Amino acid sequence: MKGLYCKLGETAADAKFVVRETNVPSALGSNQVKVQVKACALSPLDIKLHEDLKFQRDLVPVGREIVGIVLQVGPKVTFFQPDDEVVGILPLDTAMSGLCDAVVINEHHLVQKPEKLSWVEAAGAIRDGLRAYTALHTLARMASGHTLLVLDGASPFGVLAIQLAHYHGVKVLASALSSEDQKFLEQLRPSVARVIGVWDAKVDLVDSCLEETGGLGVDIVMDSGVRLHEEPEARCLLPYKHDIITLIGVGGHWVTTEQNLQLDPPDSRSLFLKAASLSFLNEEVWGASSARQGRYLHIMKDIVEKLSTGTLRPQLEDPVPLYDATVSMEMVQKNQVRKRLVIQL
Secondary structure (H helix, E strand, C coil): CEEEEEECCCCHHHCEEEEEECCCCCCCCCCEEEEEEEEEEECCCCHHHHHHCCCCCCEEECCCEEEEEEEEECCCCCCCCCCCEEEEECCCCCCCCCCCCEEEEEHHHEEECCCCCCHHHHHHHHHHHHHHHHHHHHHCCCCCCCEEEECCCCCHHHHHHHHHHHHCCCEEEEEECCHHHHHHHHCCCCCCCEEEECCCCCCCHHHHHHHHCCCCCEEEEECCCCECCCCCHHHCCCCEHHHHHHHEEEEEEEEECCCCCCCCHHHHHHHHHCCCEEEECCHHHHHCCHHHHHHHHHHHHHHHHHHHHCCCCCCCCCCEEHHHHHHHHHHHHCCCCCCEEEECC
């Protein structure tokens, strides 16, 4: 069978996406499960992370968010049996692409898919849901009555974070990177308390947040990247770190996705005076320790349950067929689209 892989070059810009033949192991390990893939989501590939972890691969598997039907189980598998519908995320060190017809995965990376939940919604929301839970529950410790600022609220991750925060009684502010995003967020239900159109040069992010909070600042900020200096046009709508430090309130929490964030002594002093804290959002950390395995599965189970009841409602584009996967992944990696879903016919 064939799978989609990233062929690494000397730099991230040199990476190419290629289709390669893949062999599925015929014999399963004790806790392994063979899954027939029904749908797979394509998210941006963090090539630098793979390099840092030194996996030493020329071809990196692409497409890790999968949903499908259990075909076969290993001798010590206790959670699943053949014909179960499951959803999960292939581990970072997997050798298999989620675009294969079937994959072999440890049972501890899967959860049961509720019957009411569609293939597309399950695959499209599982990773962004995990990111939202990690950011809001694990890192920011959100609580009812908090005020949350979600930067780029119209992204797939931002939408689920907004809905999860609403569910827990949090007041939500969100930024929009375009007039289309602003219109979408203003129509979102449950509604966002304030949509801040940072695409409009007349709108100031800091002033808007302080005005909405009576000058107190927000309790939680979730960014989608930070502008460290003069950036290319693609990043010009990102906030400066000084903006975020200014709009965060006393005892507030900043959850960042900016891997190269650098705080100067005055930045640290400002955060110290506010007793504010900073966390880095990396959802891959759940696979770094077996001690986190139970909590990881609990989060995924809660995500699919909230998806099936409509508490979480992902905003997804129409899925594409398998033969469009290579082009779709190139568009995702270049940030021309935020996410793509591939269905197995």
